[in-house]
Amino acid sequence: MKIKGVEVFGDISNSLKQKILKAYNLNKDFFSKSINIEILFVKTDVEFRNELKRICGKAEREPWVVGHASGKKIVIFYPECFNKVSNHSEEEFDFVLAHEISHCFLSEYFRHKNLLFWFVEGLPNYIASNKLPKKKTGKSPKFSKIITPKDFKAAGNPYRQSGYFVAFLVEKYGKEKVLQLLIKLRDTTESFSDLFEQVYELNLKKAEQDFIKRHK
Ligand SMILES: [Zn+2]
Numbered sequence: 748m749k750i751k752g753v754e755v756f757g758d759i760s761n762s763l764k765q766k767i768l769k770a771y772n773l774n775k776d777f778f779s780k781s782i783n784i785e786i787l788f789v790k791t792d793v794e795f796r797n798e799l800k801r802i803c804g805k806a807e808r809e810p811w812v813v814g815h816a817s818g819k820k821i822v823i824f825y826p827e828c829f830n831k832v833s834n835h836s837e838e839e840f841d842f843v844l845a846h847e848i849s850h851c852f853l854s855e856y857f858r859h860k861n862l863l864f865w866f867v868e869g870l871p872n873y874i875a876s877n878k879l880p881k882k883k884t885g886k887s888p889k890f891s892k893i894i895t896p897k898d899f900k901a902a903g904n905p906y907r908q909s910g911y912f913v914a915f916l917v918e919k920y921g922k923e924k925v926l927q928l929l930i931k932l933r934d935t936t937e938s939f940s941d942l943f944e945q946v947y948e949l950n951l952k953k954a955e956q957d958f959i960k961r962h963k
Contacts, residue, residue: 752781757788763826770845770875774852777874777922784819784851786844790828798822811835814843816850823847845875856933863939865893865909870925872910873917887912887959891940891951915958920947 748755750767752775759767767786775781789795792808800806803817813833814823824832826840835843849871856862865888888902890912899905917925924946931942943951 752783754783754785755788756786757825759788766826766841766844770841770848773845773877774848774874777849778852778926780852782819782852782855784821784848786821786823788825789822790825792832795822795824795832813839814847816847816854818854819851821847821851842875845877846871849874853929856929862932863890863894864896864899865890865905865912866939868899868906869909869911869913872906873913876910876914887955890955912955912958915961916947916954919957 748759748764750759750764751771753767753771755767771784787798787802789798796806796808799808799815799822802820802822803815808815811833813829813835814821821844823844826837829835829837829840829843850867853867853870885908887908888905890909893899893902893905893909913925928942928946931937931946932939935942937945940951943954947954
């Protein structure tokens with residue numbers, strides 16, 4: 748079934764269709780563009796890992812993972828399966844789907860080797876949360892040190908704090924700066940930190956300090 752730019756595989760109820768549209772539109776509005784993506788719905792861990800192997804070559808799933816994006820393809824559990832296969836509840840489905848769709852939009856920029864991993868996870872979390880959080884963040888990781896997925900894991904998978912940091916940047920400097928940064932990331936090979944400084948006229952460490960101060 749095709750819903751706008753989304754090719755969907757699975758049995759799709761009307762309410763699920765609405766959820767897909769909402770998650771897609773959230774991203775379309777943020778990025779101000781449309782892309783074609785595929786979403787595969789699964790019910791069991793075995794199905795999930797089979798599809799995962801097909802889209803990205805690895806067949807492992809951490810017990811908390813309920814969705815995964817690779818390029819423009821997503822594999823995700825049906826909402827009603829979330830609490831059977833993980834500690835996530837069905838209510839988290841909309842957030843997870845919007846987060847994975849953001850990864851598909853971001854895949855346009857993944858050619859850049861220096862895309863920092865806190866940004867790779869923080870931007871989808873910000874877009875999926877669909878609001879600017881005002882809450883305290885808890886202890887903030889050193890974002891400038893989170894470069895690879897391994898660094899991200901070592902920092903305790905700080906999805907939430909990364910999302911808050913992106914929210915802080917959008918709130919303070921506007922969405923356009925994020926889009927400018929993405930375009931620069933796509934078109935040049937300079938480091939993320941250098942490009943960040945060019946776009947924000949501020950170095951990443953200073954931005955990080957401002958964020959920590961603001962959210963204490
Ligand atoms: Zn993610």
